[in-house]
Amino acid sequence: MEQRVSLVTLGVADLHRSESFYRALGWEPHPSSIPGEVLFYQAGGIVVGLWSRAALAADSGVVDSGGWGGITLAHNVASTAEADDILAAAQAAGATIGKPAASADWGGYSGVFIDPDGHAWEVAVNPGWTLGADGSTRLR
Template sequence: MPDSSMAQRVSLITLGVADLERALAFYGALGWTPHAQSIDDVVAFFQLDGFVLALWGRSELAEDSGVVDSGGWGGVTLAHNVSSAAAVDAVLDAAADAGARISRPAGPTPWGGYSGVFVDLDGHPWEVAHNPGWQLDGAGRVSIG
């Protein structure tokens, strides 16, 4: 009999976007490549390390999820950990060059790291962080402590 508890993992994160083509151009400018199983003009999938990120029309995502889209921030921030403060600066510069708004410039943090935040073209905030207390393996996978 299968375990009825939910495993402690995330398999897929879907970001609702206003314009899929524009969102694909933005993430492409950051060096991301959509997976071949993406569906033209409907949804784009990015194979990440152990899970998938999808871009899908915001109104379609809201309907599918059974929620009312108030158009505001949804209370979620994504994060991208890197190996150094210089890498934080480089990623934020690339995001700004691709059209992102830098909502918090990079700088030292109260927890001893270095981070900044960019907001993508659809309002999704991404923290880019170097946390010296967390380990990144060769593939960029993070582990706490």
């Protein structure tokens, strides 16, 4: 697995409140956002997303008992085989698979591993985003 982060998704209690907060900081959601469901922001070479904290926990296979930080890190790759290889390598290194890799309802493919400290990492193929040769992720 290359040393990079593609997407940081922040779990939020109230998406509208969070959108207002980030707008106040000068952040504008990308047009690919789904108002009321998920917001995406181009943040340099990575993407920052805002999504329901409960939905994020459920999607990542994490139990949110209050101690979980409400964040999932993502590592985007170009193929399902690469995603599968990374998940297998993470598991071999001691990670727990929070969500086995599978086709996703948003049109891509993803799985989640949880590192030994409890941090959830999604490994994803997202056909709607551009993945640069340097690993940078761009919203279309």
